[in-house]
Amino acid sequence: MSEISSAAATEVNPMSAVIGLLKSMRPRQWTKNGIIFFGLVFALRLYDLTAVRTVVAAFILFCLVSSAIYIVNDIVDAERDRLHPTKRFRPIAAGVVSAPTAIAVAAILFLLSIGGSIALSQPFAAMVVLYVILMLAYSFALKHIVLIDVFTIAGGFVIRAAAGALVIDEPISPWLYVCTVLASLFLGFGKRRHELATLDGDQVNHREILHEYSIPLLDHLLVIITASVIMAYSLYTFSAENLPHNHSMMFTIPFVLYGMFRYLYLVYIRGAGGSPEEIFLQDKPILLSVALWGLAVVVILYLAPR
Numbered sequence: 001m002s003e004i005s006s007a008a009a010t011e012v013n014p015m016s017a018v019i020g021l022l023k024s025m026r027p028r029q030w031t032k033n034g035i036i037f038f039g040l041v042f043a044l045r046l047y048d049l050t051a052v053r054t055v056v057a058a059f060i061l062f063c064l065v066s067s068a069i070y071i072v073n074d075i076v077d078a079e080r081d082r083l084h085p086t087k088r089f090r091p092i093a094a095g096v097v098s099a100p101t102a103i104a105v106a107a108i109l110f111l112l113s114i115g116g117s118i119a120l121s122q123p124f125a126a127m128v129v130l131y132v133i134l135m136l137a138y139s140f141a142l143k144h145i146v147l148i149d150v151f152t153i154a155g156g157f158v159i160r161a162a163a164g165a166l167v168i169d170e171p172i173s174p175w176l177y178v179c180t181v182l183a184s185l186f187l188g189f190g191k192r193r194h195e196l197a198t199l200d201g202d203q204v205n206h207r208e209i210l211h212e213y214s215i216p217l218l219d220h221l222l223v224i225i226t227a228s229v230i231m232a233y234s235l236y237t238f239s240a241e242n243l244p245h246n247h248s249m250m251f252t253i254p255f256v257l258y259g260m261f262r263y264l265y266l267v268y269i270r271g272a273g274g275s276p277e278e279i280f281l282q283d284k285p286i287l288l289s290v291a292l293w294g295l296a297v298v299v300i301l302y303l304a305p306r
Contacts, residue, residue, distance in 0.1 A: 016096055017096060017097055017098075017101065019091075020091030020092075020094075020096035020097040021071075021091070021097055021101070021102070021105055023090070023091050024067075024070060024071050024074055024090065024091050024092060024097060024102065025067035025070060025071065025109075026066075026067065026070045027063075027067075028277055028278065028281060029066065029070065029277045030063045030066070030067075031277050031280060031281065032066070032157070032160070032277060033059055033062040033063055033066060033160060034059070035157060035160045035161050035164065035180065036055060036058055036059050036062055036160055036161070036163060036164035036167075037055055037059065037164060038161055038164055038165075038176065038180075039055070039161065039164035039165030039166075039167075039168060039170050039172075039176070040052065040055045040164065040168060041297065041298065041301070042173070042176070042242065042297075042301070043165070043168070043170040043242075044242070044301060044302065045168060045170070046298070046302065048168075051168045054120065054121075054167055054168055055164060055167060055168060057116075057120055058117075058120060058121075058124055058163060058164060058167045061112075061113045061116045061117050061120065061128065062113070062128070062131075062160060062163065064109050064112055064113040064116075065109065065110065065113035065114070065117075065128055065131065065132060066131075066135075067109055068105075068106045068107075068109035068110045068113065068132075069132070069135040069136070069139070071092075071102050071105060071106040071109070072106050072136065072139055073135075073138075073139045074090055074091075074092040074093065074102070075092055075099055075102050075103065075106075076139050076140065077093075078090075078092050078093045078099070079093075080207070080208075081093035082094075110132065113128060114128060114129065114132070117129075120167065121166065121167045123166040123167070123169075124163050124166050124167040126166075127159050127162055127163035127166060128163065130159055131156060131159045131160070131163075134152060134155055134156060134159065135152075135156060137152070138152045138153070138156075143209060144208060144209055145209070146209060146212035146213065149209050150185060150188035150189055150192065151185070153184060153188050154180075154181045154184035154185050154188060155181075156184075157180050157181070157183075157184040158177055158180050158181050158184070161176050161177070161180045162176075162177075173240065173242075175232075175236045175239075175240050178232050178236075179229070179232050179233055179236060182225060182228050182229045182232055183229055185221075185225050186222070186225045186226060186229055186260065186263075187263075187276045189218055189221045189222050189225060190222060190263060190264070190267045190273045190276070191273055191274060191275075191276060192210070192213055192218055193215060193218040193219070193222065193267060193273065194267055194271070194272065194273035194274040195207060195210055195274060196210055196213060196214070196215050196218065197215060197271065198271060198274065222264070226260060226264070229256075229260065230253075230256070230257065230260070233253065233256050234250070234253055236249075237249040237250045237252065237253060238250065243300075243301070244300060244301075244304045244305065246304070246305065248300045248304045249297075249300050249301075251296060251300070252293055252296045252297055252300070255289050255290075255292050255293035255296065256293065258285075258289045259286055259289040259290060259293070262283070262285050262286050262289065263276075263279065263286065266279060266283065266286075
């Protein structure tokens with residue numbers, strides 16, 4: 001592995017360093033920040049152009065701050081990443097981007113995102129700061145505590161959802177909390193299972209916390225979380241106050257079921273799941289189910305009789 005990073009270091013040039021920094025920012029994972037738009041959609045504010053512009057700005061700021069966190073995480077994990085079959089090619093682990101450069105860029109991103117958040121909305125800025133604190137705690141400590149590691153990641157999604165509502169002064173629905181945290185746990189435990197199944201007995205060298213998990217345990221957790229997501233989302237479609245009284249939102253349940261079952265199929269049969277954002281970007285059936293769910297939600301919320 002050291003030969004790989006040494007070779008990479010000798011071939012570094014300014015352009016490759018810039019490209020490496022962009023890769024370290026993980027733009028593909030910006031899709032996770034799309035949850036910020038949920039508050040806008042479910043509060044029936046899509047016709048409010050001011051609110052739309054505000055949420056778009058919030059999305060951009062969260063992309064910046066999450067990229068800063070990814071860079072910090074890659075700096076912390078560089079030595080261990082060099083032992084991983086795919087993570088060893090990450091720019092910082094491979095020596096394409098030096099640690100001082102990465103630290104400087106992360107600091108700039110933190111300043112831009114937090115400063116911009118304060119200018120945009122103080123409640124939103126509070127969520128951004130809370131996200132930074134939680135994710136830094138994850139990078140340095142919480143990812144080494146069994147179960148808490150996955151719950152922390154889920155907490156990051158809840159903060160995103162709350163931030164999207166607060167930035168447009170909308171009350172935060174308890175359903176938003178419940179469905180977001182359960183869906184995040186579903187993806188998180190699926191990712192842990194994939195890591196255990198594919199690292200071929202060398203899990204501790206790649207992610208120390210995996211020593212605390214087992215595939216049977218994660219299988220049980222996935223069964224519980226899958227049932228919980230389905231029940232919570234189904235109850236939401238019948239019980240939430242701002243939905244059409246004819247319960248037409250129940251017609252979105254099949255899209256959620258298919259998306260979850262497809263994800264489980266990919267984890268158990270195709271050996272995927274190590275990077276949920278890649279699945280959502282590349283797996284056409286899941287992409288289609290998400291698109292149809294989103295279309296159905298908009299049609300039902302904005303066009304169905306209330």
